[in-house]
Amino acid sequence: MSSKIQPVKGTREFYPEEMALRNFIYEKVRAASQSFGYQEYDGPFIEAIDLYAAKSGEELVKKQSFTFQDRGGDFVTLRPELTPSLARMIAAKQGELTFPARWWSFGPFWRYEQPQKGRSREFFQWNLDMLGVNSPEADAELIAVGAAFLRSVGLTSDLAAIYVNNRRLMDSEFDALGISAEKRMDVSNLVDRRSKMESAKWDSYALELGLDQTQLDGLKSILDNFDLWKKSDELVRLFSALEALGVSDYVKFDPNIMRGLLYYTGTVFEAFDTSGSLKRAIFGGGRYDNLLADVGGQSLSGVGFAMGDVVIGILLKEKGLLPEFVPSPAPVLVTVFDESLLRESYALAAELRHSGLNVLCFPEPAKLQKQFKFADKMKARVVLTMGPDEFSNNEVAIKNMMNGEQIKVKREAVLQSILGMLNSV
RNA sequence: GAGCCUGUAGCUCAACGGCAGAGCGUCGCCCUGUGGAGGCGAAUGUUGCGGGUUCGAAACCCGUCAGGCUCCCCA
Numbered sequence: 236m237s238s239k240i241q242p243v244k245g246t247r248e249f250y251p252e253e254m255a256l257r258n259f260i261y262e263k264v265r266a267a268s269q270s271f272g273y274q275e276y277d278g279p280f281i282e283a284i285d286l287y288a289a290k291s292g293e294e295l296v297k298k299q300s301f302t303f304q305d306r307g308g309d310f311v312t313l314r315p316e317l318t319p320s321l322a323r324m325i326a327a328k329q330g331e332l333t334f335p336a337r338w339w340s341f342g343p344f345w346r347y348e349q350p351q352k353g354r355s356r357e358f359f360q361w362n363l364d365m366l367g368v369n370s371p372e373a374d375a376e377l378i379a380v381g382a383a384f385l386r387s388v389g390l391t392s393d394l395a396a397i398y399v400n401n402r403r404l405m406d407s408e409f410d411a412l413g414i415s416a417e418k419r420m421d422v423s424n425l426v427d428r429r430s431k432m433e434s435a436k437w438d439s440y441a442l443e444l445g446l447d448q449t450q451l452d453g454l455k456s457i458l459d460n461f462d463l464w465k466k467s468d469e470l471v472r473l474f475s476a477l478e479a480l481g482v483s484d485y486v487k488f489d490p491n492i493m494r495g496l497l498y499y500t501g502t503v504f505e506a507f508d509t510s511g512s513l514k515r516a517i518f519g520g521g522r523y524d525n526l527l528a529d530v531g532g533q534s535l536s537g538v539g540f541a542m543g544d545v546v547i548g549i550l551l552k553e554k555g556l557l558p559e560f561v562p563s564p565a566p567v568l569v570t571v572f573d574e575s576l577l578r579e580s581y582a583l584a585a586e587l588r589h590s591g592l593n594v595l596c597f598p599e600p601a602k603l604q605k606q607f608k609f610a611d612k613m614k615a616r617v618v619l620t621m622g623p624d625e626f627s628n629n630e631v632a633i634k635n636m637m638n639g640e641q642i643k644v645k646r647e648a649v650l651q652s653i654l655g656m657l658n659s660v
Numbered sequence: 661g662a663g664c665c666u667g668u669a670g671c672u673c674a675a676c677g678g679c680a681g682a683g684c685g686u687c688g689c690c691c692u693g694u695g696g697a698g699g700c701g702a703a704u705g706u707u708g709c710g711g712g713u714u715c716g717a718a719a720c721c722c723g724u725c726a727g728g729c730u731c732c733c734c735a
Contacts, residue, residue, distance in 0.1 A: 241726070299733075316735085344735080349661090351729065360735055431731085494734095519735070543735030572693075603694045611695040622693060636695070 245348075245356025252560050257359060259557065260388075260544050261341050264361045267384035268339035271376065273363060276338045278320030284310045286319045286530070299346040301356075313345035317362045318498070318523070318539060319530065325366055326532025334367030334535075353515040353546045361518070364539030366527075371469045374502040374522055374538050375476035381506060381518055381540060382482035388547070389556040390508075395517060398489035399504045402521070404467040405457075405490070412453040418445060423493040426458065430491065431514075457490055464488040473502060500524040502538065508550050517550065518542030563613035565593035566657055570606040572622040580621055583631065583649070590650050610636065617653050 242248055249257055268275070284302050301313040314320065317340060325336060340362045347356055363380055365373050378397055385395045406419070414422055421444045429437055441451045457463065464470040470488065477483045486504075494503045503521035520540020527535040551557050569584040571577050577600060584596035595615060597606045603620065610618045620632040631649050634641040635656050644652045 244726085346734075348733070349731095350727090354734075358735065362735095427733090516735070541735055546735070570694085602692095604691075607695040609695085615695095618694080620694075624693085632694090634694070639695085641694080 243356075245350040247355060247357050251562060255560055256548055256551070256557065257544060260359075260361075260547060260551075263384060263387050264339070264341050264542075267380055267387055268361075268363055270383060271337065271380050273337040273339040273380070275340065276321075276324070277340050277342050278314070278317055278324060280314055280343065281311050282314050282320060284312045286323065287312070287315065299348050301345045301347050315344060315346045316541065317342075317344070317360065318364070318526065318541075321362070321364055321366075321539075322526045322532070322537070323530045325535065325537075326527050326530050329527075329532050329535065335373070336366045337364075338366075339363040353513055353549060355545055359544040361542040361544075362539060363520075363541075364537055366537040367535055369501075369522070369524065369536035371472035371502065372476045374469075375473050375480060377520065377538050377540055378473075378477060378486060378504055379480040379482045381504075381520075381542075382485040384542075385485065385506065385517075388551060389554070390517075390550065392484035394509060394554065395485065395506055395550075396509050397486045397504055397506045398492045399464075399470070399473065399486055399502065400488065400490055400492040401464075401467050401470050401502050402499055403501055404463065404470065405493070408457050408463070412450045412457075414446070414450060414454075422446075422454070426454075426491055426493045429458065460490060461488060463490050469501060494519060494521060498523040498526050498529075504540070506542075512553060513546055513549060515546050517546055561614045563595055563615060565595040565613070566616040567592055567594045567619065567653060568606075568610040568613065568615040568617070569594060569596040569619045569621075570603060570610075571597045571600045572603070572620065573600045576600075576621055576623070576626060579626060583619065583621060583646075587650060587653070592650075592653065617656050619649070619653075 247253075265275070284300065287300065300315050302310060303312075305311050321338065321340075325332065341359060343357060344360050345357050348354060350356060361384075363377065365377060378399070381397060382392075385397075386392075405423075409419065409422065425437075425441055425444060428440075432440065438451060441454070442448070446454065464474065474483070474486070474488075477486050485506075492503055492505050494505065499521040501522035501524065503519075505519040506517040508517060518540050520538070522536065522538040524536045525534070526537060527533065567587060569580050569587075571580045581596055584594045587594045595610075595613065597609065607618060616636050618634045618636055620634070621630075622632070624630075625632055625643060628643075629646050630643045631646055632641055632643050633649065633652050633656070637656075642652065
């Protein structure tokens with residue numbers, strides 16, 4: 236036991252049931268992305284650490300990346316996020332791509348942090364970005380894709396909400412309070428923590444950061460002002476577009492949404508489960524105006540968001556929104572009556588596979604009871620048996636596992652009978 | 661990186677200083693050609709690992725490893 240090699244901490248083992256969940260998420264993600272015309276792509280899983288150094292935030296690069304030296308001595312890292320790779324890919328073909336580019340991706344990422352509920356060191360992430368258009372309406376489309384996904388998995392707008400803010404709006408509010416540019420980072424950090432700290436503690440922490448009492452009071456009134464968006468043309472247009480897109484039920488303005496990544500410049504948003512059973516964002520994103528120039532491209536604006544598979548997976552499980560798990564992808568199982576009929580059973584299964592059915596065949600003779608129990612566990616819907624009686628009459632016994640009825644049909648009619656049973660549900 | 665909690669059968673857990681158990685699952689039988697419900701029965705443990713205290717340790721102490729939760733950060 237103790238000598239067994241454990242999986243690397245924070246990595247994931249996808250047993251068939253978990254794999255089904257991952258694929259379920261993938262399918263819903265793909266459907267939502269494609270319904271808005273986004274194209275699928277992917278980047279390298281390993282990148283030079285320098286790619287992230289500029290804009291991803293110190294925490295992400297220095298403490299949370301799986302970094303190592305390759306055999307040539309270069310420092311590389313398992314990708315902790317996709318946006319910088321995307322920016323480079325776009326920049327490299329900027330002259331030949333057609334804009335606006337609408338791209339999406341679903342793949343693995345790694346971050347070295349403490350595994351806990353909703354967070355692992357290895358996770359899958361949906362990324363969706365639009366590049367080449369800088370407008371609140373483009374931002375709205377991104378939010379609408381996110382909302383379409385939530386709706387498609389059954390997270391209705393009373394179960395999940397998308398909170399929106401705008402960095403430019405906040406910057407101008409901070410300017411008005413005389414909060415210096417150097418303190419911006421500390422202040423956004425402060426804002427992020429507000430919901431997690433007692434208000435008295437939060438106040439004294441704010442003063443420690445060097446805000447004076449007037450600035451603190453001003454900050455609080457900003458953060459409590461849920462009508463603040465009306466002062467931002469961008470947000471006014473955003474909310475109008477969201478209404479046209481039919482997703483306003485999901486979206487609310489919230490001045491407390493800041494987001495840690497440094498590259499966001501305009502609209503930012505985060506989706507949460509409204510019951511608050513998980514205090515982690517389902518997805519989050521925003522507009523980045525300078526990222527492309529930072530990796531060597533011409534200035535090009537983008538907007539995007541990312542969703543990890545862990546939080547959404549926990550939520551879907553908790554809310555009972557997952558489809559029933561069917562262990563075997565084969566709805567049909569062929570039993571093996573005895574040694575002498577094994578080849579016949581194998582041949583029957585093969586024949587049905589050639590007709591396009593997924594078919595499971597028991598791999599050895601065994602008591603029929605055992606084989607039927609196995610079929611039941613695999614949630615097979617139809618079980619075929621060819622015993623001596625059936626074989627001598629050129630027949631096959633077909634049992635409908637959904638209602639328990641069994642019939643015998645001529646071998647030539649087996650396919651039709653099966654299809655009839657499978658379609659009758 | 662810090663704090664708190666937990667490691668006992670495949671799983672969930674009980675036993676809290678005195679014979680290591682239950683439920684679920686698995687397997688077998690009831691049922692010699694048929695699943696789900698039920699009945700009966702069986703198998704399965706260096707109590708995470710190492711040391712210490714004790715007549716006696718799963719339990720108490722120390723260390724260590726692993727997991728969970730929180731802080732931090734974030735998908």
